[in-house]
Amino acid sequence: MAEQFKVQKSEAEWRKLLTPEQYRVTREHGTERAWTHLYNTEKRDGIYHCVACGAALFDAGTKYESGSGWPSFxxxxxxxxxxxxxxxxxxxxxxxxxxxxxxxxxxxxxxxxPEPTGLRYCMNGTALDFTPRA
Incomplete structure (x- = not known):
């Protein structure tokens, strides 16, 4: 049985909402090329949200340079x-x-x-939307 999510849209609705690249990454499980997204080098304080639904996902305080070429938290x-x-x-x-x-x-x-979790959440910048703190 497929997992049910709070936000449900048809594929046509997702295609209308997202750019072709956002759709490829978020709906078709794609990956952007390493070192290509501006969020990889983003240094400002703020919150990273899901590009598809706007849910807050990562705080910039947990972001670090992993050397992988993708934004990492x-x-x-x-x-x-x-x-x-x-x-x-x-x-x-x-x-x-x-x-x-x-x-x-x-x-x-x-x-x-790194500590304290020992985990590297290696995210596609294309799947995120960054909102800087004022």
Missing amino acids: FAPIAPGVVGESADNSLFSTRTEVHCANCGAHLGHVFPDG
């Missing part, structure tokens, strides 16, 4: 805002991260991050 903004599932699309199993509110594919989480 050591923790979500709050428990339960992201979900995880097994991703067997490559030659190994990875842990996919999605928005718990709408199911948008965000990226993957790896166990090689």
Whole structure:
């Protein structure tokens, strides 16, 4: 049985709401090329939201330079805002991260991050929308 999310839209509605690249990443589980998104080097304080539904996902205070080429965080903004599932699309199993509110594919989480969590939430900048703090 497919997971049910609070925000439900038809594929046509998602296509109307998102740019083609946002749709490819968030709805078709795509990945942007490393080092290409401006959020990889974003240094301002603020909140990163889901580009598809607007849910707050990551605080800039948890962002760090991982050297991976994608925006990386050591923790979500709050428990339960992201979900995880097994991703067997490559030659190994990875842990996919999605928005718990709408199911948008965000990226993957790896166990090689900094303290205090030891996790690296490696996110596609295309799946995020940044709002700087005033």
